[in-house]
Amino acid sequence: MTRFFISIIVLSVFALPMLALAEATSGDVNNRRAQLEAELAQLEREIAEQGAVLQEKQKERVSLERDVAILDAQIEKAKLSIRARDLSIRTLSDDIGEKADTIVALDDKLIREKQSLAELFRKTKELDDSTMMELLLSSESVSNFFEDVDDFASIKEELRDSFVVIADTKATTAEEKTRLEERKAEEQQLRQLQVFEQNKIIAQQKERANILKVTKGQEAAYQNVIKTKQKTAAQIRSELFSLRDSAAIPFGVALDLANFASQKTGVRAALILGVLKQETALGENLGTGSYLTDMHPTRDVPVFLKITETLGYTAGSMPVSKQPGYGWGGAMGPSQFIPSTWACYGGFINTTTGKCGKGTDGTYAGPWAYSEAADIIRRHTGKSTPSDPWNNKDAFMATALLMKENGAAAGTYAAERLAALRYFAGWGNATKRAYAFYGDGVMEHASFFQNQIDILGN
Template identity: 55%
Template structure:
């Protein structure tokens, strides 16, 4: 036995024991100054957005004149421009953060591979020592004392194996955490790009509407008042206007309102807010497009459940539209309310037969979603509220409106304050973790603008 071998691998084992946290700290430090600069810029923009919101509120609360309308347009346009800047700054910060996680992940992966390879070599040498018999000692030219010195060195290495296995476990956990963090940042970045696209479209629409107003009125107040009178819609016109639904047939606004009012009585979510969320999701759908479940849906989380959902509804999964996946992450959301299958199960009455639950127990991972699943009418929350006699279909307008109101209520919209409804809308799109981030504000603000317009129509229909 060569004693230098044991010395070498003893050094390897000890060297691998350095904590991986130091690596992450060194990488993070390299971009800290840029992150702080971006944060300062973002804070300044958020202050400007707040100032524009005050101007907008002032203009909207004044008597409606041509000048107040132009002031409102200017404030809305400036606010939207600032929100786009805020989104772009946040994306820039995420790019840095993604770079950090990518570098850390690469180094952790290399470290883990080195640790495993070193252990593999030591274990192979361990087997050689175990096979080294007394006969080998007698026949070898090495002295017995030298042999036992090698055995002492080997025993030292063997005792360090347990520590090395622990280190590998820690590095593996750190690697998994970095992968999860990277996936979350990439998904957040994609969401923000989607919002930025919506904001740019709204900005163009605001500019166009302002110019149209100026052209029609020629800057004369009397012409503006005549225009207001001309544009007043009758109740019949409001009811007959088509309400466009994502991945579903359009229905008259009057019917959509009937469904939304029923959902309001059942959940507490204002009808105008439910309709506003559905309109926003429809706008998103126009940008993202339609996909298929085999290509655009998460194969481990949502595809297995989707098969059971369509089977219970008697539908061909290959013919049902779902949201197209972005460049990163997964799509696969269903119907006007854009529920992913793994969320729908707890609203539409599906349970995992092994756990008898619709939500995964802690630590179950993706194995939970593999099922098997079955439909239970008594657990179909949407069906209970709609009173329907068949399983809830997320592509059906009535079902989608009720389910959207339910999820919004679960998100806090039933409190029926502006702040609660706006936050619930943000949670609907971005989840609870990201709902309070300033970069997502456009989505919530836009939903509340739609809700205000719908509420005016609802009030007119009610004679208020």
Template identity: 45%
Template sequence: MIRKLIVGIFLLVLFVPPVGVQSQSDAEIRKQLEIKLQNVERQMLQQERLVEDTRLERRSLERDINLIEGEIKKAQLGIQARAVAIEQLTDQIGDKEIVLDILQERLGKQQASLADLIRKSALLDEYSLVEVMLSKQNFSEFFTDVATYESIKESLNESLGILHSIRQDTYEQKSSLESKQETEAEMKRIQELQKKEIEAKEKEKEQILTVTKGEEKTYQALLESHQRTAAELRNQLFQLLGGGGNIPLPEAVSLAKYASGVTGVDAALILAILEQETNLGSNLGSCLFSDSHSSKPVMHPDRDEPVFLAIAKVLGFDPYSRTVSCPIIQNGSRVGWGGAMGPSQFIPSTWAIYGGIVNYGNGWEYSQSADAIRRINKSSGPANPFNNQDAFIATALLLRDNGANGTFSGDRLAALRYYAGWGGASNPANAFYGDQVMNRKANMAENIKILGQ
């Protein structure tokens, strides 16, 4: 009877409806979305080539109007691509939620099965084998009970193994779901930023045509009047997040040139990345690390919190009063994680790569020999993500490791990897970041030239 019960329990637990089987209509919808995304991506690549060809032409009213229109078209295609990608992610998120529901059901059944087996095991443990043998009429009954006892013990071990497997699967599915939700929220945030960029470009085009009335001579005079002098640039401030705040542009150029000298990365690219990160980060706002221990967690509890506490310990600051970037909030709920620090906007786990925070198995701690930034600076203290010079060097190191080599394509790719990682750098939906950084780089290079630094 006990054996039949055990077999019944395991059959109940292990029989789960197949996960991931899609109806034909779902498969067709996904295929259509994939084709639609491929078409938009193809148009984006064509538009990108047109924009780059236009950029190489001699500067004129016609050229600049065409360039603005090309950038608007490219941004619009980027919005289309992300809209399709968001639709795909929403579909995938729905699948993950279904899988999680099934896993939760399996987990509940397995826990009930395990509890029943534990009760039976405890009941049998109350009797010794001698007592069982003496209570039986013959040896046949005795050996049957012994076999039943061993079967329950074996089933108990199997149940524990299955329970562990389900819990691991549930954890992985939850992590995957969270990652997709974070990507979806980031894409929606970028959509809004690109819509604002299109509005600004449309306004710029309208102003140029209004002022010049379509005349080339008037446009050239307008360009000349907009040329800034070295004196004006010396008084200009360069915005930084989480470090020393706004600093004079010449000081920022000096920091970038120092970082360039020790890493080989173009100073204009370093400044462009920091300016871009400040622009994106300012849209998220700043949060206190102490919020991580409230109802609104900020940092990833496993990946980043322990590293951040190790950084705080070695640098001697109060982690709970330190501001970091906020997570994305979507429909009033946190999606993904914040915790980016200082001007470079590195999350703690990324800073650890260059700042000497290591884990040899006993928790995160500081290692001077692993501190690449300190070694470059030849400084007496640990690298600090909230220090401007250290942040400039960290940015340059990551760009160098991402393939920045001074060429347009190499620096653009390094910028994309800085933002989206190596896996997301080739995704046309992220092209806006590389384009914006390269535009900023061109402007920064011109400013550096005017300053004569």
């Protein structure tokens, strides 16, 4: 009878959570996801069509009709990207709801497991309180005595199993909560990107309207506008190149820095400039923050404090990227590296391991130290001081090194675009349609800068 009671306890622990988890992944959720994925696939086809139109138009001779058509295609592509990102946000929202339900089910399961454990302890105590002599002298039969002994052993075994189940449930719950946090951060990032894309569309629409207003739709008038906008090499070199969290510098200086980094890494100079231009554009939308409120407190702050101390800066006065609403900011300088990433290029090591990652305790707590031998950027620039994320020469080199690591040195359009996407979203998210705008934007900027470089070379 006791053994039957134990079985009921154990079954209640496992069966009920399975029902709850099954509800969390119901057919309705799966059907909705399939519908969103189908809509997203259709939008991706339409985006690809607009991309093909853009490529064909850009091959044509410069004309009013061509350039208006290019702007129209860019605007339409951006609108489609916004719609596609909206679908991605809706999918993420569903995932967030599903993860939240899973966590609730796991929490309920943990409560039941603890209740079951308490009941097992009670039964153990009941059997433990009865000594062997008491049981032998009792009115119970010998067969009942040995049944109680078997029950005692069985309960001990169930106790061990229950401890294992509770530990597994806690670990699973922690994993689900981490995934939930990641989904929320990704959703917020996509919402911020929507604002960026909307502003881009507004700028393109204004440019289109201005062209038609100035030329009144006349090709001859447009050709005159183009001629007046054509710049000499001297004008190109003197034009200011804006940088994230740093003063603007003449384009000629920026090109010299990009060329130097290109010679060391094999990454095209125009592409390096394109990445830095895109990062600056994103920064204009997010703004500047502080390490105290915007930086990841356990992953990045310990490294950041060591970086600023080594460079002689006051940590609180150094600009970093603003937290985008959910998740963390804290990226530094023109190249926008977070401190834990800069550590691996700028020579900062966790003294417990001698490497730039987590310590032996599994965290980024440190202590941290600067190592000249580990400073990859310094080795490439030839500087005599530690690499500095707010120094332009170091920032250009850092961007080039990461782009090389991402595959940009292959030199093809596809390789460069993918490397840019990895720069922004990491290797795991680089192929997600929601982030495609970044790769496209970098390549558009790189094309513009390559044209400027070609003019300077003639």
